Amino acid sequence: MAEIKEACGVFGIYDLDGENVTPSIYYGLTSLQHRGQESCGLAVSRTNGERGNVQFHKDLGLVSEVLREDTIRKMEGDIGIGHVRYSTTGASVAENAQPLVLSYVKGTLALAHNGNLVNTPELKWELIQNGAIFHTTTDSEVIAFHIARERVHSKTVEEAVLKTAQKIQGAYALVIMSPRKLIGVRDPYGLKPLCLGKRGNAYVLASESCALRAVSAEFIRDIAPGEIVTITKDGIHSDMRLATGKHAHCVFEYIYFARLDSTMDGVNIYESRIRGGKSLAKSYPVEADLVTGVPESGIPAAKGYSEASGIPFGFAFYKNSYIGRTFIKPTQKERESSVHLKLSVLESVVKGKRIVLVDDSIVRGTTIANLIHMLKEAGALAVHVRICSPPFLHPCYFGTDVPSNDQLIASSHSTEEICKMIGADSLGYMKSEYLEGMAGHLPLCKACFDGNYPMEIPDVE
Amino acid sequence: MAEIKEACGVFGIYDLDGENVTPSIYYGLTSLQHRGQESCGLAVSRTNGERGNVQFHKDLGLVSEVLREDTIRKMEGDIGIGHVRYSTTGASVAENAQPLVLSYVKGTLALAHNGNLVNTPELKWELIQNGAIFHTTTDSEVIAFHIARERVHSKTVEEAVLKTAQKIQGAYALVIMSPRKLIGVRDPYGLKPLCLGKRGNAYVLASESCALRAVSAEFIRDIAPGEIVTITKDGIHSDMRLATGKHAHCVFEYIYFARLDSTMDGVNIYESRIRGGKSLAKSYPVEADLVTGVPESGIPAAKGYSEASGIPFGFAFYKNSYIGRTFIKPTQKERESSVHLKLSVLESVVKGKRIVLVDDSIVRGTTIANLIHMLKEAGALAVHVRICSPPFLHPCYFGTDVPSNDQLIASSHSTEEICKMIGADSLGYMKSEYLEGMAGHLPLCKACFDGNYPMEIPDVE
């Protein structure tokens, strides 16, 4: 039930045996859909065909809406990339859908990007001062433009990618298709995830390992922070010149973004959340009869809380899975409530019980307040809220869409105040010191909680 | 993960204060969507308007696809009914969508029906021999025709409904809208569910209590088997002349059809499934490390098994909720697998564990076999399957879409054989004697398991 939005998921595949990879991109994107539901697209090509012979299709909508059978079954190639995207930019966002497909000095280039740069204005200014034109408002076009400019003076496309990566600052996982090469890049901090898999003679790049499994590929390894991986007919080449050893993986992948069944930088996501829940039990024990989670995001942490506390885990809510993008929300006048339609309480489970309610985060606080009210109406004697992340206090500059400060309840209220406002009997946020433990002691970017950004961030005017 | 298909869900509302009920029907149908995903529709009218002034809209598709905002916001009335439907009949099924809206001797009649008659051929023959024409292939049109014919010689529409109910045999829950009345009928056996709610001065009829809550109505009571309820400006009138006292509620509502958060004929669905799981633990204890359920249908019973056995409950699968109606299934040639795309194993949970896997039923056995294989591949040491219903052995004549005998694995194989075929380490079906206990000791129709039909059924040629 988190109200935080992730930016994107990327996918790439190159089958050295020449098999058509289009269906695999479709299935890969389906398994990455949780990372972005606004738009999606894919591009495929034949490595032994004419340069520039790229087919692509992209639009606003879910994978199942944009990539229909007649479209998918007509597209054909042994190399291809795909993208799912969430964004909030303006009216004609169809133009911003990815992959970007462009012609440049060496033919056709396709690019899919997850992340956000912090020096886009400077990078764009430089280009625009030299007479560049931009069709989109995305960082991705800025990156593509720099690759194209560097390509003029570089021997190979991967060389141009490296030079570009040396200029851009921020979070990025890139999957790039040139006429004969599939390239994957991860920013030096490893802020955004990217991993490598293999299926027979086909190589796969994906934001999460769950997408490898979806296409029956085996996980090989995570792309290292700062690594540029180039896949050609001759196999895989890895370039580590960009790497710095200063890592800062986005903590929110472990709290909320990544799929339960993924393993990211060696850390299993489901287990992370279990550990998160356990740490909450340790920090904020309470006498209660039942631990439950807000579906779906709070369930694993609730399980962890239960395991550590010994308080039985149970389902307190039923979630209506038919409420999708086109759901007509009740107007003010109508008596129905959006929250009640999405979630309903299993009264027999809740009645007469003291309940621990676990969720991944609190943004505005309105949803959790509604759920607490529903539980109490159904006969819960007490509702103790446990949040599997610290309070949100700082903006993210790396591609996570967090509401602005004035909408973040934690930015202007103390935990005690919030507890009162949402009607909870007690409230505990995860203590910062447990974040690393939760995420397998990986080096993390947790700037949204503590304000320590891993790189210089732009001045807000 | 059950492969059994339910026929329908019905909804009706009459707001005596004259408020527009269209949004409430929309929300009611959204909360009944699990009962039928093939087609849906609604009809509304003004009780103080001209007779016959009915607006309606229906088509193939989910509620969110058929009933779009522009349609819903244009429709207006203080009385209305709605329907969701699953069926398997032929090409032009849009014609069979409900509610049926008809003009007859007294103006306009709209009718929504859940269930199946067993004497349709005779009823239809009688009408057709008298020169009737039929636009659809549904039982519902046969019922409507009989009501119309009886209405000619009856003082009231509810009288005509009674006379019709005396002729039709089978399972039915009907919601009928005449120009000034909302009528609900339930067959004398109570095979199909129907309940009554109230919101201010509005009365609501719905297949399940979850739909009452969705529209902020309070549950009043279940419609009794054989009861005809008529709601007019003057309130509610109940006619029990059809009732016999011989009840037989469909056991599958408690096993699979009904929503977890509904209470049906006094029995809470979630608690039923918990009890089912507990009885399995009693009948088939096993030494194991983890109890898990097949999402979503097997989860509550797994919880019950865990509670009774003391073996910890856990999540072994992740379900991709973006795989909907338009999902492109892999072809034979493609390496991806439909089951893997829908469900994936949480390896860290499963590895090295002896697992109890609970599901609601087995039809063909292919899905459960796949899941067992996935668990073992992920490192499960053993997989003990427990099924929260007895083996399926007999066809249903009352509206549940069960595959034909030759596709039912239990009709031609012993439990031992099935256990081997699906690759389980042990297999236990719920014992028949526990069904009543599971369903709160209600009188049940469990003919699909024991062949004892509550009424005479047609000869199969």
Added chain:
Amino acid sequence: MAEIKEACGVFGIYDLDGENVTPSIYYGLTSLQHRGQESCGLAVSRTNGERGNVQFHKDLGLVSEVLREDTIRKMEGDIGIGHVRYSTTGASVAENAQPLVLSYVKGTLALAHNGNLVNTPELKWELIQNGAIFHTTTDSEVIAFHIARERVHSKTVEEAVLKTAQKIQGAYALVIMSPRKLIGVRDPYGLKPLCLGKRGNAYVLASESCALRAVSAEFIRDIAPGEIVTITKDGIHSDMRLATGKHAHCVFEYIYFARLDSTMDGVNIYESRIRGGKSLAKSYPVEADLVTGVPESGIPAAKGYSEASGIPFGFAFYKNSYIGRTFIKPTQKERESSVHLKLSVLESVVKGKRIVLVDDSIVRGTTIANLIHMLKEAGALAVHVRICSPPFLHPCYFGTDVPSNDQLIASSHSTEEICKMIGADSLGYMKSEYLEGMAGHLPLCKACFDGNYPMEIPDVE
């Protein structure tokens, strides 16, 4: 530019050699599209298949919108019928689209109807009093119901059709498909057209001969007023028991409805309109420099006026053919005008000329007034209007959609007043006595002009 709307066009085909007739129905309907643009549909069947095995598709929209390639290419049969329709009935008109496809005592019946009955209320009352239900508000369902009732006691379906025809009063051309027979019926007055064609071993029924040519069939003959034609494996059978010899063909087919390239009851449509224009030249000669017609409906009559008067024919208007059903009309505030967008004046043709402007009819008078204004603005010295029909004074009960009396300018104004109101320099309506001549001296129904209805018409309350 006439504002009169026709009701329908019908088409039927039976290929005795068993070839698939679906494409031919599609092309036939395309060539009848001018007769109805609101909805359309087709139904096909295999005569050697199971009874009741009918495929059909129908919806609101043009043939090109409703019958898409994927639909048409899936449908298959050696017998079939189709329909195009214009109507004005209420919201859910999709239900009223034709052909009607019904099951009745002898299997499946499909029916397409052009026309309007005058005793529908009585016919419907009789049925409804006996307990009938109606899904649509069309006359066609009433006819189908009577056929079904008569079929019970008749040896053959054509016998039941005859008995039905003996009861119904009004205008009708029917095409009926029973499992093994294609039947065509024309009312005893011959108000609505129907003709017969042949292509190899396939027989074709169509509202107009242009539809025969569209499917490469040769015209055989018109169906006679009161004739019932039955096409079976054994060939054609004609039943004339209904015929009376009292004929009254709808004059508006010759004035406006029928396509220029059709020949109807032996009279060529294009030549009729030429004759109409000639008679206007004789009745209302005027000194002028150019004769022109309102596109498209007034062009042939203008050509006739030119030929008879010796005044040169010319094109004064350009018509934008891209302005279709979805055209967004200018709002009051916007400066653009619908008429100007559809038609523009060829100034060089018009300037300094005295013009004779010919159209088929005047309904409200607003369009012609606009055109006269445009011509004068473009420099026309005078505009003499000639109308190729008498003033509209009486309602049509036979299926022609004429605006109600208060919208008919001729019902409350003299010719002199109208001339002034529309800004013409002179105005001449065709004299009634020339109508027969125009239509090849056929016996006509011209009740809309003279009030002499060929049969008793219902009392207006």
Added chain:
Amino acid sequence: MAEIKEACGVFGIYDLDGENVTPSIYYGLTSLQHRGQESCGLAVSRTNGERGNVQFHKDLGLVSEVLREDTIRKMEGDIGIGHVRYSTTGASVAENAQPLVLSYVKGTLALAHNGNLVNTPELKWELIQNGAIFHTTTDSEVIAFHIARERVHSKTVEEAVLKTAQKIQGAYALVIMSPRKLIGVRDPYGLKPLCLGKRGNAYVLASESCALRAVSAEFIRDIAPGEIVTITKDGIHSDMRLATGKHAHCVFEYIYFARLDSTMDGVNIYESRIRGGKSLAKSYPVEADLVTGVPESGIPAAKGYSEASGIPFGFAFYKNSYIGRTFIKPTQKERESSVHLKLSVLESVVKGKRIVLVDDSIVRGTTIANLIHMLKEAGALAVHVRICSPPFLHPCYFGTDVPSNDQLIASSHSTEEICKMIGADSLGYMKSEYLEGMAGHLPLCKACFDGNYPMEIPDVE
């Protein structure tokens, strides 16, 4: 019936009073639809708003399909441009739809282009060598890029446009929207048309004068060849630095492209075609009974032939106007014929007559052969074909889509051979020396007939 395809139509409007111009662009594009039916789009902005605040919508399809009411009614601005396009480039042509909307050094630029450059490869090469990327395969993006680059070192956008115009060679009519300016440009030869109109305080640019009339604007003048017109809050500024005085207007506008009711470079289109027909009568007199034209393109020339020869003009064909883009063409197996479905002969007009059949051009010769066959089958005694243009012998490099040489019947056959092949009794092409007279003695580009290109054209590989 010409098979030659035009590239585009452009439209721009700036209302100095601040009125919303979106509907006017819609109506303007509707009136230019004949110039391009593949894709269309529009972009609008507020001149007093933020820079870069541009709304736009474009896609494949007709104006009525792409620009639906809900889209149009949401868009708002006092300045805007629009485009209709025909093209033949590859799969993902939606990307190539116009207007192009780009951000560049000075904010947002929108550009609509009619025409074709001959030095695109050099221009693109220069850019691409400097690291440019291209999203589309259109000349228009190359132009936009050059404007952006020049803008860096120019004081004003019109200065950058001038510098760009000095580099690009070929045919172009451009309409450009910058945040506060509307700019129109016409190539120095005047190959492509562009004219200026005024409505109150709003200025309008359009490919043809018919689009001015559509929006109730008055024609002011044609933009001169080589003129750059800039419309700002302060009115109109004209820059003639590009002009050379060497004009070469595309002759095909007068033969076929332009709408009958337009006047282009002072010459009325309808009158041109009348003159063309007259010259044919003079060059190729013949004894005949009737002159007719192929609808719609041959009708005016046929009228001219008739006037000059004294042989009566008549309609020999009926055209079905419901056969649009989605028409399902008959397969080889089906007996129906595409030509017969689109056009049918009015037999009564044709029978026993010697006919002069006029069309605008012959490309492959198959259509005219079909029509001659149809006329003879309908009883024509002779068919004399007159073509209102010389034989097509040379490719067009300026944006007219002519089939390649091997498909042009005239490139490999003499007139006598063609006459025989199409089954005509005589055949006369317009003599080259009459082209200037037809087009009002304007200086013309008639390279498609005589190979004399007004500028150097690219070597074919």
